[in-house]
Amino acid sequence: MAQQKPVSPDRSRKGRVPAPRKLPSQSRSRSLVSALIEACIRVLEEEGSAALTVNRLAEVSGVAVGSFYQYFPNVEALLGQAFEHVLREEAAVSVPALRASVAGLPLEGALREILLNMVRTEMRLHRLHAEFHLKYHPELQMGMRIGPYASSREFVDDAWLPFVTLYAPQLEPERADMAAYMLCMAMRSVIRAALEDAPERVGQAAFLDCLLAMALGMLDPRLPTRELRDRAGET
Numbered sequence: 001m002a003q004q005k006p007v008s009p010d011r012s013r014k015g016r017v018p019a020p021r022k023l024p025s026q027s028r029s030r031s032l033v034s035a036l037i038e039a040c041i042r043v044l045e046e047e048g049s050a051a052l053t054v055n056r057l058a059e060v061s062g063v064a065v066g067s068f069y070q071y072f073p074n075v076e077a078l079l080g081q082a083f084e085h086v087l088r089e090e091a092a093v094s095v096p097a098l099r100a101s102v103a104g105l106p107l108e109g110a111l112r113e114i115l116l117n118m119v120r121t122e123m124r125l126h127r128l129h130a131e132f133h134l135k136y137h138p139e140l141q142m143g144m145r146i147g148p149y150a151s152s153r154e155f156v157d158d159a160w161l162p163f164v165t166l167y168a169p170q171l172e173p174e175r176a177d178m179a180a181y182m183l184c185m186a187m188r189s190v191i192r193a194a195l196e197d198a199p200e201r202v203g204q205a206a207f208l209d210c211l212l213a214m215a216l217g218m219l220d221p222r223l224p225t226r227e228l229r230d231r232a233g234e235t
Contacts, residue, residue, distance in 0.1 A: 017080040017139045020072050033071055033081070035061040040082040041128070049129050052079075079132050083125065083140055090121050091145040107167045108216065115187060115211050122191045123202060130195070137192045143184070152185065160184045168219040179218045187211060 024030040039061035043052050052075055058065045072078045098117050102110040121142055125133045133140065141152065149155040160180035164171065171179060190211065194202050201207050217223055 017083070017136045018074070018077040020077050020081060021069075022071060024071065029071075032063055032067060036063055036068060036072070036078055037082050037085050039063075040078050041086070044082070044128050049131070052129075076132070079129060080136075083128070083132065083136075084145075086125065086128065087140065087142050087145050090124075090142050094121070095142075095146055107219065108212070110163075110167070111215050112208070112212055115208060115215060118187060119191055119202060119208060119211070122188070122195065126195050126199065130199075134192065134196050137188075141188065156180050156184045164219065168221065170221050171219070172221075175221070182218050183215055187215065190214070 024033045039057050043056055043060055054065055054068055102113050143155045160183050164176045164180045
């Protein structure tokens with residue numbers, strides 16, 4: 001099988017996770033790249049990000065330095081593949097478990113389980129490599145790997161909007177659509193901001209309680225009332 005063409009240079013991927021030079025197409029090359037990804041995760045988990053160098057990766061993986069550069073322009077590009085591996089693992093393992101755990105739960109219980117899993121996943125990524133996680137956070141959304149989806153809009157419509165419709169059928173369509181978007185995007189943004197500003201807070205029970213209160217407020221049809229919205233429009 002012919003090798004795939006090299007991925008476009010990073011200058012055409014501004015703001016996106018760095019890409020490898022090329023993707024493996026044969027069994028041997030796939031094994032080589034897998035060994036590098038596994039070594040990357042192992043070094044990060046056992047030694048920390050400061051130890052993540054090409055030479056150390058070659059030592060742990062058994063892959064020659066020259067072979068590393070055949071597939072990756074730098075360590076950050078390998079980090080992108082390592083994070084992708086973790087996200088796909090989370091999507092394959094934790095998402096089915098989460099769906100089973102929330103089945104039959106009332107709204108508050110279901111939301112608590114969902115937010116707890118969201119916090120746990122974000123903390124796992126942050127512990128893996130904090131700087132990379134914060135830098136490329138918009139691209140590192142686990143839900144996008146479930147479909148996969150072409151955009152966050154597709155994921156919101158497919159995963160979150162049915163949840164909102166089920167648990168808050170009294171919401172107006174426009175409000176339901178916004179609530180689904182906010183539950184998906186705003187909750188992640190709050191977690192990311194806390195991980196950057198005060199990561200010790202994210203693991204506290206009070207943090208999850210506050211996230212849950214915010215989420216429940218998004219689904220409360222009384223907040224804000226139509227009367228208050230009309231008054232705000234007059235001023």
